[in-house]
Amino acid sequence: MPDPIVDRNRHMNEVTDALAPIQDGFRAENCFLFGPSGVGKTTVAKAAVRELRREVLDVPYAYVNCWKYYTRNAVLDQISHELVGAAMPRSASTSRLIDRIKADLHGPGVVILDEVDQLRETKVLYDLHDIPGLSWIGIANREVDLLADLDDRITSRISVAYRVRFDTYGEDAITEILSRRAREGLGPNAVDEDVLRRIARLSEGDARQAIAGLRVAARMASREGLAAIPGRLVEDAVADAEREVRQKTISKLNTHQRALYEVLAEEDGLIQKELYARYQEAHDDPVTLRYLRENHLPKLEHYNLIDIEQDRGSKRYHLVGPEGSQTNPSPC
Ligand SMILES: Nc1ncnc2c1ncn2[C@@H]1O[C@H](COP(=O)(O)OP(=O)(O)O)[C@@H](O)[C@H]1O
Ligand SMILES: [Mg+2]
Structure with a gap:
């Protein structure tokens, strides 16, 4: 987890505001983060929860990637494990999972539902609403209507108070993100600012792509026995990184x-x-x-x-x- 989060103050503040009621012992507001890939949505959600947990120790928290866990049961199972540490049998029914979470959650808790547009059974949002104290941060690429498939009687009771839109990073922000990564991961003089800027430019505002580009460039340089990354490697490194990122996505x-x-x-x-x-x-x-x-x-x-x-x-x-x-x- 990067610390600090570069160039996302407004986004951080909005998510922190949504979570603020927890500091007084109340349920937080639900919020929904959306924008293209590699713009810091997952990072901001996790960082906001990290900040909250610095203020209010041990707020129960779960992270669920709905791309991987897309059924109602899988999401609840994941939450029961992470939020309240309940070891339930794999085959536990939906109602048993909900009862268990309700019984073990004392006070407010928060769930990050990443890639929430991949959820096949949005009914689980109702299940979560029905658990006292629980709120969620949903993350998706587009501003989808998460509640569209739910019964009106239910959606009128669930609200998404904060919608936070993420746009792609500018070149300066990506360069700054890379510069911090390089300093931490590679040492103080492993790469010049203008090399980072070129990687940033080729990554088109996508921090994931840019960081992968830096990693591949560092690997190429170290294979050549070099202590610093020369500019001539940048283009190949970014192209290779694109393939790597794509391959990783295909596997998901x-x-x-x-x-x-x-x-x-x-x-x-x-x-x-x-x-x-x-x-x-x-x-x-x-x-x-x-x-x-x-x-x-x-x-x-x-x-x-x-x-x-x-x-x-x-x-x-x-x-x-x-x-x-x-x-x-x-x-x-
Ligand atoms: N503002 C930022 N400051 C530092 N690192 C960042 C920032 N935004 C993104 N990153 C890094 O870029 C990568 C992609 O970010 P991520 O939050 O996963 O994007 P998204 O969820 O929007 O696809 C991660 O490795 C993350 O650590
Ligand atoms: Mg993400």
Whole structure:
């Protein structure tokens, strides 16, 4: 966890404000953070909770990545483990999990629901609302309506008081983030400011990408036996880092996203209808076209795995990167 958090004061303050009631023993306000990948959403959420826990010792806290834990049961299971340390059998029912959390949570607690747009069963937001003292910080790429699938009678009782929008970082902020990382990770003179600035420029406001670029550049330099990173390595390092980040994202895909990815790896440039038909053949339990369009395809786009091209009123989907780009088709 970086400390301090660079260039995110406003965002930090808003999340801290949402959490403030906990300092007086009350339930916090729910809040929702959204913006593209690599702009510090997860970092700010965790840092705000860290700050709170410095003020109010031992506020119960859980972090759930809804990309990995996307069912109601999986989310509650994760929360019962992390928030109240309850060791429940893997097969515990939803109601038992909720009862256990209710019984063990004395006073306010907070849950970070990261990648909350990947949640398949948003009903769990109602479960959380029903647990006295519990509030959440939701994180997603777009300003989705988290409560859209819930019953109106329920949504009228759940509120999201803070919506915090994150835009991509400017070049100065990324350079500063890199500079702090370099000092801590590589020592005081391992890299010049102008090399960092070039990495920053090529990373287009995405801190994850930039940090990966720095890491790859440092690795390349140390392989050459150099004590500092020369500028000539920057371009290759950033390109390699992009591939590394992409590979890591691919490993996190759920079965639907993976099926889509594989269909496009076989045949790049499909229009939506074709892509959906091929995906339906490839997956045992396909989601609806609407769900695919509103959930899985935007996710793949946000994580820079696919590009969407407008082609005379229809959308054409391309894989990003050497495996699937139009300019450099796969040899096999
Ligand atoms: N403001 C910041 N200061 C320092 N490091 C940051 C900052 N924002 C992001 N980072 C670093 O960049 C990487 C990506 O940030 P993250 O919070 O995971 O982005 P997001 O959740 O928006 O995709 C992490 O390694 C994080 O530590
Ligand atoms: Mg994140």
